[in-house]
Ligand code: HEM
């Protein structure tokens with residue numbers, strides 16, 4: 001009768017362990033998103049602040065830290081996705097034949113479509129990295145520099161988001177992300193063992209707040225460019241007198 | 243009242259099943275759902291047909307035998323109610339009602355609406371015993387139990403093992419059942435000696451039986467005839483994780 005699984009075998013080999021991994025990686029990704037959103041909003045302070053911020057990210061620790069951060073993020077993301085697939089396959093296998101009459105009493109739409117919103121977020125992340133980090137759609141993006149010789153991230157973002165379809169697709173992606181998190185955020189604390197009644201209710205409300213805040217915060221850049229709150233600036237020419 | 247029933251019929255575990263249609267005529271609103279099926283079965287037998295097989299025992303909401311999914315909801319539309327305690331007055335004359343067995347790989351259909359729930363028995367067995375003195379009845383206050391702990395353990399112990407949580411869960415997860423069974427002993431002083439081996443053993447057996455994982459949908463609590471809270475699931479997660487990283491020394 002003695003159970004054999006302990007330690008790491010539990011984390012990756014049991015359903016509860018797999019959900020713990022989902023919760024921890026999900027929380028790590030949420031913390032990253034919060035800092036990422038904060039950084040993005042610096043675009044409202046103009047090209048100088050934004051480009052300096054972008055440079056500071058890439059040059060931290062002699063340019064090495066960004067790779068450490070990317071490695072960590074990739075590990076979190078890949079583990080989250082791998083566990084999502086593993087759980088999804090298991091959950092499907094657990095009910096090979098469904099009901100002729102399907103009904104839902106309590107489960108939210110967001111909770112039932114985590115795999116769908118997750119996959120859409122995955123697709124968005126791939127496109128987003130191709131768009132800004134690798135410059136797949138417009139290789140020029142990465143060659144733009146400002147007067148200080150820094151990569152002109154401001155111009156890149158403003159140029160990209162001045163295409164309404166690009167800006168709108170980012171907005172749509174953020175709505176999908178919000179759906180993932182409106183269930184995900186409250187769920188992660190339950191997975192990690194929060195059985196406190198009031199705390200659970202408070203976190204359910206906080207979940208909606210966090211999802212909306214993140215989506216809203218991320219949308220401020222594309223929407224700001226579209227509505228002209230963030231203006232293009234000619235920074236590729238050296239300033240007169242310099 | 244008159245009803246149209248769409249019932250899952252499956253002659254045996256290995257046979258193919260399908261939904262069959264029956265008319266239930268002159269049903270009294272005061273009949274329980276099971277009594278309504280009894281009457282339909284009488285008619286079927288008179289016509290020389292095989293009656294609809296379903297499980298039942300106490301017919302007073304305490305044994306958990308009367309498992310069936312009614313219009314997509316385990317034990318039907320009433321909250322905190324087993325099928326045997328569900329009355330026909332909650333339906334409208336002329337209504338069509340779907341009646342299906344619990345659907346889960348770990349609960350194979352044996353016949354019609356009857357599923358094999360021995361996976362639950364094996365999970366309970368994997369939990370093992372508790373070390374406690376038997377023999378003469380001890381004084382009531384030999385082991386002190388805090389009131390809050392006693393209440394919480396009692397709520398968990400209300401679980402009748404019916405399997406509605408599995409039937410309702412979109413992942414066919416047995417977490418609410420296991421959480422209740424782990425907690426009703428784990429919350430009491432009497433259950434501390436084997437607390438870790440119990441939770442590790444039961445969760446491992448649960449996984450081996452092929453139940454799904456918990457997505458925190460909340461469907462299980464909503465259909466549980468004893469309204470057992472999903473807070474026990476979170477407690478199970480905590481108990482399991484702490485047990486799994488603990489060592490003998
Ligand atoms: C920025 C990206 C992401 C964040 C912040 C995030 C966050 C979360 C959080 C917090 C949870 C709840 C975990 C729990 O219930 O304990 C979760 C669940 C889930 N995530 Fe993500 N996620 C992200 C990306 C993805 C991606 C790319 C997928 C792709 C498949 C995905 C699939 C899922 C699934 C299927 C679940 C539900 C698992 C279950 O409970 O059955 N997520 N996510």
Ligand code: FES
Nearest residue numbers: 301305306308326
């Ligand atoms: S027959 Fe016992 S609970 Fe319904």
